[in-house]
Amino acid sequence: MADTEKTAIAAHLYVSLRRVANRVIDIEWMAQNEEYARAIIKFAVEQGNDELARQALRYQALLNGEQVPARTEAAAPSVDTVKKRYIGTLR
Template identity: 40%
Template structure:
């Protein structure tokens, strides 16, 4: 991802959202904060579907592809069961150090 591409997508979406919906956004925050970007993308898609602003969709998709990280599915393995022979050294654990 080029940061310039991300800023360009955020700026274009900002301008269209301001013109079409009156919503003011922060383009720099959109580029640096994935949660904020996701909220703006969701808002743009909502306005596109409810108000018929279909021109918001390509910009929302572009911003999402540039800023929002793709979460890959990580296989989850079952934790090993605790047995009577399992010992835990609390002095090396975070909570143990706080209390110790």
């Protein structure tokens, strides 16, 4: 169960790290090798990106046997934010 969950979170990390830091990681190796996983977590947190840090901390909680923080929606703009873009302009 833990490996499946690790792989799922690592897949999100893979996408985010590639987008934010242009860095490619090995998802399967992360699930198998704790040292590699912690190095990736440290690197992800250092990037200063909220979404990336949130995913890294979820993975860290899994490694530490803690309760994994609930998954929140990705950083898509909220409905309110979308509405605000129509103040005084349409396009």
